[in-house]
Amino acid sequence: MKYIAPELSINLLEQEIERNVSAALTEDVGEGDLTAQLVPDNVIATATVISREKAILCGTQWFTRCFAKIDADTEIIWKATDGDIIHPGQTLCEIKGKARSLLTSERAGLNFLQMLSGVASKAWRYTEAVAGTGAKIVDTRKTLPGLRLAQKYAVACGGGCNHRIGLYDAILIKENHILAAGSIAAAMSAAKQVAGAVNRCKFIEIEVETLQELEEALAAGAQMILLDNMTLDQMHEAVAITKGCAVLEASGNVSLETVRSIAETGVDRISVGGLTKNVRAVDLSMRLQE
Structure with missing residues (x-):
């Protein structure tokens, strides 16, 4: 293999x-x-x-x-x-x-x-559509039940990259986690404690929907941030705000028709659920x- x-x-x-x-x-x-x-x-x-x-x-x-x-x-x-x-x-x-x-x-x-x-x-x-931009195509957990590792292997065969394998090997703080925790800062603090208590957490990533939330995530020490359903202008600004101090991942409404323009905003990763779902x-x- x-x-x-x-x-x-x-x-x-x-x-x-x-x-x-x-x-x-x-x-x-x-x-x-x-x-x-x-x-x-x-x-x-x-x-x-x-x-x-x-x-x-x-x-x-x-x-x-x-x-x-x-x-x-x-x-x-x-x-x-x-x-x-x-x-x-x-x-x-x-x-x-x-x-x-x-x-x-x-x-x-x-x-x-x-x-x-x-x-x-x-x-x-x-991956061919974003060639030369520096952006990586990343899979998600939206896989066929029982075939996750097989499909993630297939993504790698096609030149893509694997995100976390499951809920057990990394932390991805999404909107509902933030709401349950009370704030971005509280969610990040709790995530750091959880990651520090185990030896299997590869990374902590947090999802943001606005540039204000991006600022809050950066202030809370986020080093990997998912930009959820942002416009191209917002992604351009997010890259400028972050200045390379955190890995930025774009997600939402990604298609072969839109992926090149998303990559050209300067984001580091683009996650595509359709790689394994559809x-x-x-x-x-x-x-x-x-």
Whole structure:
């Protein structure tokens, strides 16, 4: 695996691949594939996976594990790797094994490969859109349930960056936290105490909606600030006010049409929930050879 953020260790991803694939096969195969039994058990088949569109490939390990768990003797030879740009008509891999096994593994394997390639491709399009500005594209916690680490890996494959993994590894103080705490200053003070009491908090970030709140956050010692739904003019001013003393992250109403202009305000990061929330599967096809 080429694209591993520090928090996405190889061991952690290996455990996640096993968990994801086991769950996928349990829900799909259950007590056994009835349709595959139409094919004699001793028939050996070969197949290829073909791309139907330009995209970023991602999910090869999940795909391979699906076939290996159904039949360890299945052979897969990859012609491309995670993070590669793939093109229409390109052969991505060749597969050989029992026909029954290939037919049973096909859908679960393609589900992972198509979905994760979709996430990686979307991250790639966003990173290409802001190239040269210095701004980083960042994912969020708006992920498909049970597939967070897989999707964050896909974002990294597409050139994006991972935000916090979950509620357990960093603090992001949002509007409701501020309201519950009483003020920005009170929320920041409490956050520092919580972070100091544990050894797993990577950062403290606070969300602001106005330039006045930005000033309050800076006065409270904030070093990472999320600018929520600000206008381009407000973001320009926020960059000028901050003068590099805090990392600024833009969020809200980000699209491929708007992301370049947001990046050009000088913000450091742009978070895009749609990278992992609104996923369009890449068009891939597996075909058995005659």
